[in-house]
Amino acid sequence: MKKAFRALFILLFFWLSLALYFTNRIMYMKKKDENFILKREKDAGRYNPDEFDSLPQREVDIPSPFGYTIKAVLVEPHETSRYIIITHGVTETKINSIKYANLFLERGFNALIYDHRRHGESGGKTTSFGHYEKFDLKTIVDWLKKEKGPNLELGIHGESMGAATMLLYAGLLEDGADFYIADCPFSDFKEQLAYLIKKDFKLIPGLLLPIGDTLLRLRDKYSIRNVSPISVIENIKHPVLFIHSQKDDFILPTMTKELFEQKKGPKMLYLAANGRHAQSFNENPADYARVVDEFLQKYVQQPMPN
Incomplete structure (x- = not known):
């Protein structure tokens, strides 16, 4: 039971960390x-x-x-x-x-x-x-x-x-x-991000986008769906x-x-x-x-x- 809980915690931490990085890339995209x-x-x-x-x-x-x-x-x-x-x-x-x-x-x-x-x-x-x-x-x-x-x-x-x-x-x-x-x-924007997630990160956007959107709404007060x-x-x-x-x-x-x-x-x-x-x-x-x-x-x- 402890192993399953630990694995779930690690997985959740991984996706939250990835979503944080993802929203940072949106909010603070590196400028030329x-x-x-x-x-x-x-x-x-x-x-x-x-x-x-x-x-x-x-x-x-x-x-x-x-x-x-x-x-x-x-x-x-x-x-x-x-x-x-x-x-x-x-x-x-x-x-x-x-x-x-x-x-x-x-x-x-x-x-x-x-x-x-x-x-x-x-x-x-x-x-x-x-x-x-x-x-x-x-x-x-x-x-x-x-x-x-x-x-x-x-x-x-x-x-x-x-x-x-x-x-x-x-x-x-x-x-x-x-x-x-x-x-x-x-x-x-959601469709564009999904395309870039698949193209650049080789990840399934359906997993990252909902978590990233929730963080974005908390951090910058808007949704990518808008x-x-x-x-x-x-x-x-x-x-x-x-x-x-x-x-x-x-x-x-x-x-x-x-x-x-x-x-x-x-x-x-x-x-x-x-x-x-x-x-x-x-x-x-x-x-x-x-x-x-x-x-x-x-x-x-x-x-x-x-």
């Missing part, structure tokens, strides 16, 4: 070194500090509803009411958003880039893969609309976690932009351009296909031939720009009726 991001983008020619710094811009501190400061940069070279907000992926910073901002600056938009909570210069203690981040995005949208007035024409571009955050914002809180571009989002863009995608009425690399093995392109299929109303889908996760723009810049142009011309820059 900021100097590495800066050097990577500069060396690839996607960020030219002299050119970018020469643009009319200002740093903005936006208070998060959770008590920290969101650090943003508002770039305004154009006399226009057309703006794009760029939301970066997990482990990245707003420096990674500059390449997308430049894409829209070239098309007559002004741009706002910012660091997610616990990334770059922004505050915040944990990463929640869209749960808390969606409220920060709403705060940023609200701030920009208040700053620029009621005639603002707004788009939001998100990459990876930033794309999931954007879809959660639009589907759960408010469909507050005129268009969205979702680059390699996951469709459901981080599900696919469950709210039907609420988004404005146009969405879905983008994914066909060779992505971190977030599978089938997730974007499912989101595209479930989205009602105006939408487009672009599956990039080259590149892995979050590399659609980097590896297919001309095609990426072409598809964005087609999307804007079809749904955003429509000609005025005669």
Whole structure:
């Protein structure tokens, strides 16, 4: 009897320890070194500090509803009411958003880039893969609309976690932009974690996920079941351009296909031939720009009726 009790205790301790490690990986996922991001983008020619710094811009501190400061940069070279907000992926910073901002600056938009909570210069203690981040995005949208007035024409571009955050914002809180571009989002956080547990840890997710979710609810006050863009995608009425690399093995392109299929109303889908996760723009810049142009011309820059 004692041996059976001891074995049960050891097994329980093992799974609790694994769940603790699992939730630590979620809440405190190791970020890329900021100097590495800066050097990577500069060396690839996607960020030219002299050119970018020469643009009319200002740093903005936006208070998060959770008590920290969101650090943003508002770039305004154009006399226009057309703006794009760029939301970066997990482990990245707003420096990674500059390449997308430049894409829209070239098309007559002004741009706002910012660091997610616990990334770059922004505050915040944990990463929640869209749960808390969606409220920060709403705060940023609200701030920009208040700053620029009621005639603002707004788009939001998100990459990876930033794309999931954007879809959660639009589907759960408010469909507050005129268009969205979702680059390699996951469709459901629980499903994404299950895939990574099997792929990276060679474990059965059905055993780890319930314990991990319970710990996450205790430690960070939300459930992974609530981080599900696919469950709210039907609420988004404005146009969405879905983008994914066909060779992505971190977030599978089938997730974007499912989101595209479930989205009602105006939408487009672009599956990039080259590149892995979050590399659609980097590896297919001309095609990426072409598809964005087609999307804007079809749904955003429509000609005025005669």
